[in-house]
Amino acid sequence: MRSARPPVLIVGQGLAGTALAWALERAGIDFVIVDAGHAGAASRVGAGLVNPVTGERWVAAPGWAEKAAEARAFYRDLEAAWGARFVTDLRIRREWRGEAEAAAVRAKVLRGELAPWLRPEGLEPGAAWIEGAWRADLPALIAAGRARWLARGVLREARLEAVEAAAWPGPVVWCAGAAETRLPDMKPVGGETLELAVEPAPGAGWREDVVRHDGVWVLPLDGGRAWAGASFVRDEAERAARREALRASVRRQLADLAWREFAVLSGWRMTTPDREPRHGWLPGREGREGVFNGLGSKGALLAPGLARRWVGWLSG
Ligand SMILES: Cc1cc2nc3c(=O)[nH]c(=O)nc-3n(C[C@H](O)[C@H](O)[C@H](O)COP(=O)(O)OP(=O)(O)OC[C@H]3O[C@@H](n4cnc5c(N)ncnc54)[C@H](O)[C@@H]3O)c2cc1C
Structure with missing residues (x-):
């Protein structure tokens, strides 16, 4: 049974707002969304690549496999529930930029540091094959979410002002991307x-x-x-x-x-300076107003896990 508590107000329906709304819908927690439009949303132009080996130094991030598995399960659940396809498996053929880079990457691969995504058989004279990458189609995802929640009458197309958020009787989560960060360090x-x-x-x-x-x-x-x-x-x-x-x-x-x-x-x-997303209650506004932002270049990977954590905080 649904609670009599006021719905959660989600400000912004890019990737962060969409992931949060879906996680709340799955958990049976009422929400409403206010979104100013996708014209300027990062999620409308973001490639949504989830790549196990990244950066100029070809790094396999610790914990990547667990986060990727959680994110994939989230998008797969969405695909099944919404009857659409959002995830595509990919291989990446990445070229080296010079012999120094080639030597450094070959050494890492031969030491097994980039396994299972990059193995010795994936090395070519000018490039290396990275396996296990995939893409979440962010523009399709946010468009489908918008259509769904508009049809259900829980999404309002408008720009929300901070004063309106302050007057909301329930919790407010700012998922507003570059337009409204609510924290100074992004x-x-x-x-x-x-x-x-x-x-x-x-x-x-x-x-x-x-x-x-x-x-x-x-x-x-x-x-x-x-x-x-x-x-x-x-x-x-x-x-x-x-x-x-x-x-x-x-x-x-x-x-x-x-x-x-x-x-x-x-x-x-x-x-953000530490490259970690910003998600949680604003100082002094615990239980009332929080942020879900700063997803950086790994939004497709991180948003599902962070949305799940937000559900934990909002269902308490
Ligand atoms: C060119 C490019 C390539 C990228 N490539 C990748 C990639 O390969 N892999 C990857 O994982 N990530 C990638 N990213 C990053 C990823 O796209 C972002 O991390 C993610 O889309 C951010 O989502 P968001 O919901 O935080 O913000 P946004 O998508 O910007 O959404 C914010 C929403 O909030 C709304 N809004 C703002 N203020 C208000 C207000 N006051 N009232 C109502 N609504 C409001 C806006 O209208 C917008 O719809 C890329 C980004 C760019 C720009």
Whole structure:
């Protein structure tokens, strides 16, 4: 039986708000969502890649397998309940940028440090194959969530002001991304994604389950489309230069195919000095007002587990 407590107010329905709303729905806890629109949402342009070996130093993050298993189960549950597909398995062919990088990665692989995702048989002269990656289709996920909760009358399309949140009779969780962080130590990092139409020539090596990666990733989507992207733009002035570097990489990586660019998508993801997300009650507002933000470049991996923790705090 549902409680008589006032519903949880979720501010923002990007990935964080969607994950929280679904976790609450599963737990039978009432909620309402207010969202200002997806036009500026990071989740509308985020690639949603979940990659076991990342960074310039090719690192396998501790605890990755457990977090990835939890996240995957969450998206699979959503797929089954909503009758849609959100998860795609991928392999990543990542090129080295020079002999020093190649030597360092080969040494790690031969010591078994990157197993099971990168093994000796995955090494090539110019690149290495990373296994076990996948993608959560974030734009599809937030669009489906929006349609679901609009139809159920629990989502209002509006911008919520802080004063309205303060007057809400139940708990409020800010899932508002770059627009409204509510904490001082988050900063925006820009990302650029080029949307491409790809026409593989007969016999070309284009595969819909392989991400090409040289620092810039080229992610195959269905329908002959692809996204190419990279993040780390600190301000608008940096964007133009970064975009040209992105295009140069795509020209090189897709030299075996015919392709054309038909859109540029830009967004801001929030990051924190310690690279840990910010989730929990605001100081002095325990039980009343909290944040779920700062997901950084690993939102698809982290959001499901953090949503589950929020359910624990909200059901107490
Ligand atoms: C180019 C790019 C590439 C990325 N690639 C990856 C990747 O490969 N893998 C990965 O895991 N992550 C990736 N990310 C990061 C990931 O997309 C983010 O971590 C995640 O989408 C953040 O979700 P969010 O819900 O916190 O914020 P958002 O998606 O920005 O959602 C915030 C929502 O809150 C709403 N809102 C804000 N203020 C208010 C208000 N006052 N009232 C009502 N509504 C409000 C907004 O309208 C918006 O809909 C990428 C990000 C970018 C930009």
